[in-house]
Amino acid sequence: MAAQRAGAAAALPANRRHRGLPRAVPRRAEPSRAEPGAAVMAAAIRRLLRAGGRRGAALVAAAGGPGSQTLRLIYTTTAAWKKNVAASGPEKYTEAFIKKQIEEFNLGKRHLANMMGEDPETFTQEDIDRAIAYLFPSGLFDKRARPMMKHPTEIFPEQRKIQWGEDGRPFHFLFYTGKQSYYSLMHDTYEKLLNVQKHQDQLAAQDLPPQKEKKNLVGSRWLTKTELEEMLLEKLSDDDYSRFIQLLQKLVMMPCGNIEENYIKKFSREISAQLQKVVIEPLKYDEQGVAFSTGEGARKTSRATVTVYDNGTGKITVNGIDVLHYFPVLQDREQLLFPFQFLDRVGKHDMVCTVSGGGRSSQAGAIRLASAKALRSFVTEKEVESMRQAGLLTVDPRVKERKKPGQEGARRKFTWKKR
Amino acid sequence: MLRSLKGFVFHPLKLDHGYALHTAAKDCLSSVLSQDVQIPAERPRAVFYTNETDPANHTEHHEGRHYSIPLEEVKAVFPHGLPYRFQQQVKTFNEACLMVRKPALELLTYLKNSNFAHPAVRYVIYGQRGTGKTMTLCHVVHYCARQGWLVLHIPDAHLWVKNCKELMQSSYKKERLDQPLQASSWLKNFKTSNEHFLKEIKTQQKYVWGKRESTEQGRPLGEVVEQGLARVRSASDAVGVVLKEIKQQCHLGSFRVLVAVDGVNALWGRTTLKKEDKSPVSPEELTLVYNLRKMMMNNWNGGAIVTTLSQTGSLFKPSSAYLPHELLGKEGFDALDPFVPVLVPNYSQREFESCYHYYLHRKWLQHEQARTEAGKEELRFLSGSNPQQLERLAGPL
Numbered sequence: 001m002a003a004q005r006a007g008a009a010a011a012l013p014a015n016r017r018h019r020g021l022p023r024a025v026p027r028r029a030e031p032s033r034a035e036p037g038a039a040v041m042a043a044a045i046r047r048l049l050r051a052g053g054r055r056g057a058a059l060v061a062a063a064g065g066p067g068s069q070t071l072r073l074i075y076t077t078t079a080a081w082k083k084n085v086a087a088s089g090p091e092k093y094t095e096a097f098i099k100k101q102i103e104e105f106n107l108g109k110r111h112l113a114n115m116m117g118e119d120p121e122t123f124t125q126e127d128i129d130r131a132i133a134y135l136f137p138s139g140l141f142d143k144r145a146r147p148m149m150k151h152p153t154e155i156f157p158e159q160r161k162i163q164w165g166e167d168g169r170p171f172h173f174l175f176y177t178g179k180q181s182y183y184s185l186m187h188d189t190y191e192k193l194l195n196v197q198k199h200q201d202q203l204a205a206q207d208l209p210p211q212k213e214k215k216n217l218v219g220s221r222w223l224t225k226t227e228l229e230e231m232l233l234e235k236l237s238d239d240d241y242s243r244f245i246q247l248l249q250k251l252v253m254m255p256c257g258n259i260e261e262n263y264i265k266k267f268s269r270e271i272s273a274q275l276q277k278v279v280i281e282p283l284k285y286d287e288q289g290v291a292f293s294t295g296e297g298a299r300k301t302s303r304a305t306v307t308v309y310d311n312g313t314g315k316i317t318v319n320g321i322d323v324l325h326y327f328p329v330l331q332d333r334e335q336l337l338f339p340f341q342f343l344d345r346v347g348k349h350d351m352v353c354t355v356s357g358g359g360r361s362s363q364a365g366a367i368r369l370a371s372a373k374a375l376r377s378f379v380t381e382k383e384v385e386s387m388r389q390a391g392l393l394t395v396d397p398r399v400k401e402r403k404k405p406g407q408e409g410a411r412r413k414f415t416w417k418k419r
Numbered sequence: 420m421l422r423s424l425k426g427f428v429f430h431p432l433k434l435d436h437g438y439a440l441h442t443a444a445k446d447c448l449s450s451v452l453s454q455d456v457q458i459p460a461e462r463p464r465a466v467f468y469t470n471e472t473d474p475a476n477h478t479e480h481h482e483g484r485h486y487s488i489p490l491e492e493v494k495a496v497f498p499h500g501l502p503y504r505f506q507q508q509v510k511t512f513n514e515a516c517l518m519v520r521k522p523a524l525e526l527l528t529y530l531k532n533s534n535f536a537h538p539a540v541r542y543v544i545y546g547q548r549g550t551g552k553t554m555t556l557c558h559v560v561h562y563c564a565r566q567g568w569l570v571l572h573i574p575d576a577h578l579w580v581k582n583c584k585e586l587m588q589s590s591y592k593k594e595r596l597d598q599p600l601q602a603s604s605w606l607k608n609f610k611t612s613n614e615h616f617l618k619e620i621k622t623q624q625k626y627v628w629g630k631r632e633s634t635e636q637g638r639p640l641g642e643v644v645e646q647g648l649a650r651v652r653s654a655s656d657a658v659g660v661v662l663k664e665i666k667q668q669c670h671l672g673s674f675r676v677l678v679a680v681d682g683v684n685a686l687w688g689r690t691t692l693k694k695e696d697k698s699p700v701s702p703e704e705l706t707l708v709y710n711l712r713k714m715m716m717n718n719w720n721g722g723a724i725v726t727t728l729s730q731t732g733s734l735f736k737p738s739s740a741y742l743p744h745e746l747l748g749k750e751g752f753d754a755l756d757p758f759v760p761v762l763v764p765n766y767s768q769r770e771f772e773s774c775y776h777y778y779l780h781r782k783w784l785q786h787e788q789a790r791t792e793a794g795k796e797e798l799r800f801l802s803g804s805n806p807q808q809l810e811r812l813a814g815p816l
Contacts, residue, residue, distance in 0.1 A: 346796035
């Protein structure tokens with residue numbers, strides 16, 4: 001117990017993933033031979049130190065000759081023996097720690113499956129996510145802030161192994177460049193390039209036409225700098241990254257670049273379809289042969305469903321009540337008018353709506369969105385596009401902002417008093 | 420189309436000129452009222468006017484058109500009957516133009532064909548808020564005034580059951596309450612509208628007003644009215660006397676009586692008045708209401724009773740109520756039963772166009788977009804073809 005303050009990292013295991021030089025381990029004499037009395041006294045003084053001020057004396061069991069133990073007084077400040085959090089760099093996880101976390105995760109997974117009444121063997125990550133969302137419901141907007149249970153490899157970032165062996169000699173031949181993974185990657189890629197050129201020359205020598213099939217680059221993108229850094233586990237500069245991407249481009253542009261397709265695939269990602277084509281439903285016809293179409297809309301907490309009929313006179317019914325009685329305020333009726341006026345179809349359609357939730361203004365906004373969506377079926381593509389640009393088809397994302405603690409409202413602070 | 424003749428200068432604001440129908444040149448020249456000279460006007464404008472100022476001659480042909488009432492006549496016939504906003508419009512436009520609509524035409528036909536030997540028929544005009552019930556009533560009142568009937572027009576019965584500053588105990592009957600202010604104001608307006616009748620009708624018994632005042636038998640009714648106006652304390656009783664006399668004498672046939680009450684549901688509802696001991700007053704405890712209720716019964720003949728239901732001024736009634744049984748309540752419905760209901764709807768397409776063109780012609784709609792077709796559709800949508808809403812919308816434009 002005595003005098004083992006700085007010797008926390010006693011023996012580093014060889015396979016621990018740790019970056020940088022090993023910490024110096026100050027050697028201390030084994031206090032096993034200290035007299036019990038000295039140990040007790042040292043402990044008492046340490047307690048005094050912790051309770052007392054910043055400066056203090058410490059009694060340390062010093063190494064004397066065998067059998068003799070002298071207590072020496074040294075004067076230090078708390079700054080010396082306080083742990084410097086900033087300088088120690090990002091948190092380092094031992095391999096044992098990670099392994100333990102994985103075991104705990106698996107055990108927890110089985111427990112969770114048990115809790116949810118499902119089979120522990122076939123409990124996938126989606127099931128876990130669903131179970132956690134059910135058991136710990138959270139209204140936080142940021143998904144990353146919500147409770148989550150994921151495999152430790154996803155949570156704890158990967159860290160590099162020790163790059164040298166027992167004798168201190170590094171394993172990789174490019175270690176002393178400082179960016180060994182990056183340069184080795186450039187080396188490999190250039191090798192591929194040379195390979196392709198050789199193949200091209202061979203084909204040219206045989207007078208065969210070069211292969212013209214080009215890999216389609218349209219639906220894919222290269223890795224971003226962050227992704228590349230994650231892959232290589234070391235920091236890159238922008239310049240490095242751009243050089244690498246240029247090399248890849250050159251490789252792909254070459255006529256026989258398809259040979260190395262597998263290699264290139266490692267560095268490209270598919271872009272999923274960004275523009276989701278919104279399907280506009282066709283018109284439906286009811287018994288009388290009148291064309292109609294439905295739409296749904298929402299604003300704040302109101303939800304509205306609307307049926308717009310063709311060959312109408314501009315009559316609108318909301319929840320069974322005439323629009324003049326349901327929306328006595330002109331502003332709300334103007335909101336309802338907007339989609340029709342935009343398309344110049346003011347007196348031509350009848351509308352039957354149901355709406356619930358929210359207040360008068362948000363109900364009017366919800367009906368407006370729903371009717372705009374319903375009118376898409378009656379109207380050409382160009383007009384739909386112009387409606388979209390006018391903002392008629394966009395859901396209004398504004399909701400009530402949360403009240404924060406320490407403030408009276410979402411933004412309003414308490415009255416400031418000078419005293 | 421008539422062109423302006425040389426020597427005639429048409430002044431659009433002079434009211435003894437009517438507006439000519441573009442087709443009937445011959446009629447215009449031979450019309451009794453005046454020489455009709457018309458500014459070179461566009462066709463659409465002329466369609467929505469009619470020069471037929473006598474409601475007796477209004478037929479379906481005139482439906483949807485505006486006819487104007489000369490201002491002097493307005494002052495004489497409607498001292499207190501027109502809605503406030505319409506009075507403001509009359510002042511602004513310097514003319515009183517009323518639209519001829521189907522419910523009014525219906526009522527006029529009923530009145531024309533009614534047999535005055537039978538007990539008085541009661542007509543109840545009802546409809547949603549702002550659809551034109553009071554204006555229909557005014558149209559009927561104008562017709563009857565032109566025909567020479569005695570018109571008992573109570574502009575708003577709700578005014579008698581709420582916001583009364585002075586409530587006095589009636590001298591005639593102990594349990595009833597008098598309302599001197601309302602009674603005297605009504606008497607004043609009644610005097611303006613029915614001057615000549617007051618000289619003709621004679622009292623049939625003696626009425627004693629106080630220690631030193633009394634009206635002998637055979638005196639003209641005008642004296643009773645003067646008495647009521649001079650001695651405000653006995654105004655409510657004067658009103659009662661007037662109603663009683665008229666009811667007794669109208670069956671003789673020398674004159675017809677039109678009882679026109681606006682907001683008749685006030686007579687059978689609740690009041691917001693309180694007696695001195697803070698107990699609520701029910702309508703039959705008010706002299707005015709009591710006497711009017713007697714008038715509303717159909718036990719007399721020689722006239723008609725035309726009434727309007729109104730939710731706007733009513734007390735303790737939800738704003739969505741507009742049907743007779745909702746607004747009258749059981750008591751009122753039984754008292755008025757049987758009656759002829761007349762529904763007044765919102766503007767039809769044609770009526771809306773007519774009103775819109777009227778505002779356009781009178782340069783009331785100044786906004787340049789209001790003149791376009793799209794603007795008209797917008798107005799139609801936003802007002803829901805409701806006359807009141809359209810009038811309020813057109814105001815700021």
